[in-house]
Amino acid sequence: MKPNFDLSELNSILKFEYFETYSLQRGAEYEKVIHEKEKLYNRLIKKAEQSKELELLDFQLNNVQFLFDECNELHFSAKKHKRFYSNESEAKELIQIFKTKTQSIPSWMCAPIYRDAIVFYDKENCITEVLNICFSCEFIQNSNKDFIDADESVYENLKKNLMEFGHKINSDK
Numbered sequence: 001m002k003p004n005f006d007l008s009e010l011n012s013i014l015k016f017e018y019f020e021t022y023s024l025q026r027g028a029e030y031e032k033v034i035h036e037k038e039k040l041y042n043r044l045i046k047k048a049e050q051s052k053e054l055e056l057l058d059f060q061l062n063n064v065q066f067l068f069d070e071c072n073e074l075h076f077s078a079k080k081h082k083r084f085y086s087n088e089s090e091a092k093e094l095i096q097i098f099k100t101k102t103q104s105i106p107s108w109m110c111a112p113i114y115r116d117a118i119v120f121y122d123k124e125n126c127i128t129e130v131l132n133i134c135f136s137c138e139f140i141q142n143s144n145k146d147f148i149d150a151d152e153s154v155y156e157n158l159k160k161n162l163m164e165f166g167h168k169i170n171s172d173k
Contacts, residue, residue, distance in 0.1 A: 006102050007140065007150040013098060013129050016120040018085045021165050022067055024078040025115045033077070037061060066132045067117035068143065078117075082165040090165075094118075097158055102151045112139040116167055135159050135169055 024030075041057040067075055084090045112134035120129045130143040138155045140148040159169055 004147040004149045005142070007148050007154060008099050008101050010098070010129070010142075010148065013120050013131070014095060015122075016086055016091075016128060017123045017125075018083055019091065019094070019118055019120045020083045021081045021162060021167065022078050022117045022119065023081060023115060023167050024067060024075045024117065025065060025113060026077075026168060030077045034061070064112060064114070066114055066141070066145070067119070067130055081162075081167060090161075094158075094161060097154055097161065100151050100154050100157075102149050102154075104152045105149050110137045112137045112141070114139075114141070116162055116169065133158065 037057055038061060041054070041061055044051065044054040044057065065075055067078055069075070082090075084094075112132075113136065114132035114134050116133040116135065118131045118133070119127055120131075122128050127143070131148065132141045133139075135155060135158075138150075138152070140150055142148055163169055
């Protein structure tokens with residue numbers, strides 16, 4: 001098992017042209033879609049026939065979901081909130097949060113549900129890094145699905161920051 005990365009040492013997020021913030025897997029519309037997928041999944045299970053549709057539903061309902069899937073497709077529920085360029089005060093504030101040295105790592109025993117993400121881009125508009133964030137479990141995973149360690153204070157400050165950008169973090173459903 002490979003070791004986790006420390007957010008304060010993740011240099012790939014420090015060299016960006018701009019970043020965008022996203023929310024996913026929350027809201028009434030999302031809950032309605034998931035409910036319909038669960039009903040269809042249960043009907044297909046009862047038929048006891050394997051199909052591509054059943055396989056896809058199983059993956060969507062029973063696995064950790066990220067902003068981008070293996071085909072680099074955006075999650076169906078993803079909504080972009082804001083874009084900030086590296087010279088803007090919001091970007092500088094975010095970088096200060098990320099530079100916080102990890103001293104106390106949260107340790108919850110639940111599986112993450114990534115409802116927030118930050119995507120970093122270079123000057124050619126290519127993605128350089130994606131941070132998938134779960135504030136409930138206090139987990140971060142990057143685009144390679146590596147776990148990123150971050151200090152407890154990072155989650156508090158990041159949550160406040162993203163809520164200022166319009167993320168509905170306190171209303172996960």
